[in-house]
Amino acid sequence: MSKKLVALSFFKSNKIHYYLENSLIFFPCFKCHQKAIMNSKDTLWNCESCNEQGTLKYLINFTQQNSLENIKKYKIYNPRKKRKEIYKQFSSLKEQCDIKTKNELEYLQKEIDELLIFLLKNR
Ligand SMILES: [Zn+2]
Structure with a gap:
């Protein structure tokens, strides 16, 4: 499975709001809940507001240690x-x-x- 499909599946299965535009995935930053942008080819992402950054692995680790209930409430303006x-x-x-x-x-x-x-x- 491509990294893009793994990333999309991650957001979908965790019920985190996202949208895909070309090869970019937009989703709420796990730290500040503003718009974060992931490159679906390598899953590198960064947040425009708080400058937090990482890969999909970071987000997966985060979900294993934290509740996502708060993040699920946020929607990214499309x-x-x-x-x-x-x-x-x-x-x-x-x-x-x-x-x-x-x-x-x-x-x-x-x-x-x-x-x-x-x-x-x-x-
Ligand atoms: Zn942020």
């Missing part, structure tokens, strides 16, 4: 997932309104889309 949810809402609204409002909503959605693509590329 911008792509949030965008999908917002677009669903837009679709639902467009079905319920008149043609003028529908056009305005479509324009607004395009503007937001452009802005988000820009922000996601430049982060």
Whole structure:
């Protein structure tokens, strides 16, 4: 099994919130609960907030010595997932309104889309 699959399986089986984007796994830092980023190829990770770092082995050792109940409560904000949810809402609204409002909503959605693509590329 690849290291990536082992890492994903670790988060899933321990019910720790995560998401995968390209080869990066985002999850709540075990120390400060802010966003930590793991490279799925070698499982090296670091936290953007507290600078804690390690490998998957560190996280596995942590789970053997500590309770995960607290960590399970934290969710990492996933911008792509949030965008999908917002677009669903837009679709639902467009079905319920008149043609003028529908056009305005479509324009607004395009503007937001452009802005988000820009922000996601430049982060
Ligand atoms: Zn941290």
